[in-house]
Amino acid sequence: MCSVIRRTKPVQLARALRFRANSEGSCYASADNRHVSPGLRSSTLPLSPGLTAAVRAYCTRMARTEGLFFRQLFERESCTYTYLLADTETKEAVLIDPVLETLNRDVKLVKELGLTLTVAVNTHCHADHITSTGLMKKQLFGLKSAICKHSGATADVLLKEGDKITFGRHCLVARETPGHTDGCMTLVTGDESMAFTGDALLVRGCGRTDFQQGCSKKLYESVHSKIFTLPDSCLIYPAHDYQGQTVSTVGEERKFNPRLTKTLEEFVDIMNNLNLPRPNKIDFAVPANLVCGLHDV
């Protein structure tokens, strides 16, 4: 941590982070906000240039792309991150991996911000929670659902390698990253500054490969060829985190990921011995997600 941050008391840092969020509208301390007083008012807080720079460096959840609104949202039961991106001028927006439990929160936010949500995309057919894309389409006129064509799921848009989801002046480019499931995609911003990796790559981890067409060899190849080839500075935004980590970078994961820095053989061995319990909701989440979450609604 840089020296300016080290000298800053936690409450000052929290205020500073919220100030940046309010003034730029492109930063949101989602998971950390759970520990910040909701009544904290920060709009009058002056920031020295040094602190501004430090906060910028610290708060990597800020979009670095001019005119790109970005917000990371959290669903606590499944520890899923949902991401809202929008063009600050045209207000066209895209939502990544929305969860049924937080449907109302997300719809309310989109409406409050005056955004036109054009696409709600799932990075894959999730096994641990039900997507809200189907129900959200009933609430937001014109919204289209999207998922990878190899997922086996129905959606308005079936994506394949290289397809672009455009919103205003920005876009997300689909990279197929199978291994956790056959239909996993990583969505990369047009300038390669951010990658939404779903369950292919997690912060210091990766998705499990023991169900839903999981294949550890495929996952290793996907991450190395489609994610680790992005610039080192590219921010990694995963679909889940179980330890409160919110973001990483390609450079960090290439160096420090305890699984993917290993050889293929060692990786396969690690993945074969994770011994994780089955996700609690898998038996009804998968069939529901194959139809955008509308199964038996």
Ligand SMILES: N[C@@H](CCC(=O)N[C@@H](CSS)C(=O)NCC(=O)O)C(=O)O
């Ligand atoms: N306990 C949770 C499921 C936790 C889990 O298995 N997470 C998946 C991603 S969601 S299918 C995973 O790949 N984890 C990798 C890891 O190393 O933890 C539940 O019951 O839902």
